[in-house]
Amino acid sequence: MRSLIDHAATGSRLGVCLVRIDGFAPLNNTLGHRNGDDLLHAVGLRLREMIDGLAQGAPGSEDHPGAGWRYHLAHLGGEQFVITVADSVGHDELVKIGRLAQHAITAASRSLAWIDGYQLKLNTIAGIVEGPATADGPGDEGDAERWLRNAHIAAEWARADRQPHAVYEPDRARADLYRHRLTAAMPDALDRGEFRPVFQPIYALADRTFIGVEAWPAGGSAATPLRWDRKNSSPQPNRPDSFAPSDGPSCARPAPTAAPGTPPATNC
Numbered sequence: 096m097r098s099l100i101d102h103a104a105t106g107s108r109l110g111v112c113l114v115r116i117d118g119f120a121p122l123n124n125t126l127g128h129r130n131g132d133d134l135l136h137a138v139g140l141r142l143r144e145m146i147d148g149l150a151q152g153a154p155g156s157e158d159h160p161g162a163g164w165r166y167h168l169a170h171l172g173g174e175q176f177v178i179t180v181a182d183s184v185g186h187d188e189l190v191k192i193g194r195l196a197q198h199a200i201t202a203a204s205r206s207l208a209w210i211d212g213y214q215l216k217l218n219t220i221a222g223i224v225e226g227p228a229t230a231d232g233p234g235d236e237g238d239a240e241r242w243l244r245n246a247h248i249a250a251e252w253a254r255a256d257r258q259p260h261a262v263y264e265p266d267r268a269r270a271d272l273y274r275h276r277l278t279a280a281m282p283d284a285l286d287r288g289e290f291r292p293v294f295q296p297i298y299a300l301a302d303r304t305f306i307g308v309e310a311w312p313a314g315g316s317a318a319t320p321l322r323w324d325r326k327n328s329s330p331q332p333n334r335p336d337s338f339a340p341s342d343g344p345s346c347a348r349p350a351p352t353a354a355p356g357t358p359p360a361t362n363c
Contacts, residue, residue, distance in 0.1 A: 109228035110183035113246035114142075114196045117218040117254060119174035134207045135174065141199040142168055142176055149192070177246065186225050186262050193221035193260045221260035222250030280325075290321045 116122070116138075123131035146166045167179045178192055197219040204217045224245045245263045248271075252261035284290065294308040310320065 107181065107228050108183045108185075108226065109242070110180035110189040110192075110223070110225040111242050111246045112178045112180070112189050112193045112196065113171075113222040113243070113250050114176050114178070114193060114200065114219060115221075115250060116174035116200065117220050122215065122217075130207065134204060135170075137203040137207055138200050139168075139170055139176070141203040142178075142196055145195050145199045146178065149195075171243075177243065183225050186223065189223045189225045190260060190262070193223055197221060197259060219259070220250050220253040222246040222248065222253060222263065223260060224249060224263040284323065284325065287326065289324050289326060291324065293320050293322050 119131070126134065146168045149166055165181045167181075169177050169179075171177055176196070178196060180189065180192065183189060200217060200219050205214065222245075224242055245268070248268055249261045249263040252267070253259065292310070294310055296305055297307045297309055298304060299306050
C-alpha cells in the first residue's frame with residue numbers, strides 16, 4: 096500500500112479511505128481478546144470480498160485489462176483498515192467505498208459480536224483523502240505517511256462531528272493546527288499576564304457624556320473577550336478569524352482595577 100502511494104504516477108489521482116471500528120478497545124476487553132481477534136478476521140474477510148466485488152464490476156483499460164489493480168486493502172493493525180484507490184475520480188467515489196466498507200463491517204459483526212444474548216452494534220468511522228498523487232496533493236506531499244496521517248485526521252473529524260465519514264480538507268487542517276498551537280501557548284501566556292479584557296465606552300446620545308463601559312462581545316458570545324498582547328510577537332489583527340476559540344482555556348485572573356469614576360471592570 097505504501098509503495099502504491101509513494102510511486103503513484105505523476106498527474107494521476109489517488110484516494111485513501113481509512114475505516115476503523117470506533118471504541119474497539121473496550122469492546123475487545125468485553126468480548127475477550129480471542130473473540131476480538133476473530134471479529135477482526137471476519138471483518139478483513141468481508142472487506143476483501145467487497146474489494147473483489149468492486150474489482151470485478153469495474154471496467155478495465157488498455158494497459159490494465161482488469162480493474163483489480165486499482166483497489167488495495169491493508170490492515171494497519173488493531174481495528175484499522177485502509178483502502179487505497181489508484182486513478183480515483185473524486186471524493187464521491189471514496190465516500191461510496193467508505194460506506195460499502197462500513198456495511199461490510201456491520202455484516203461481519205452480526206454473527207460474532209454477541210454478549211449474553213444481545214447483539215452489539217459496531218460504530219465505524221471513515222477518514223477519506225483524495226487528490227492528485229503529486230507534491231501538490233493533500234498535505235502538500237506525496238509520501239504515504241502524510242496521506243495516512245491526513246486520513247487519520249479526517250477520521251477524527253468524523254468522530255467529533257458525529258458523522259460516519261469525513262473528507263480531509265487542507266484549510267480545516269490548517270485551522271486546527273493554528274488552534275492547537277494557541278491552546279498550547281495560552282497557559283504560559285496567562286502566567287505572564289498577557290491577557291487583558293476589552294471594553295468599549297458608552298456615551299449618552301443627548302450630550303455625549305461618558306456613562307460607562309460594556310464588554311465587546313465576539314461572535315455573539317456573552318463572555319468578555321480578551322486581548323492577547325503576545326510577547327516577542329507582532330500585534331495580532333482585530334479580525335474575527337484571528338480570535339481564539341471560546342472553548343479554549345479560560346482566564347481566571349481578575350481584571351485591573353478601573354479608574355476612579357468609571358464602573359469596575361468585570362473579571363474574565
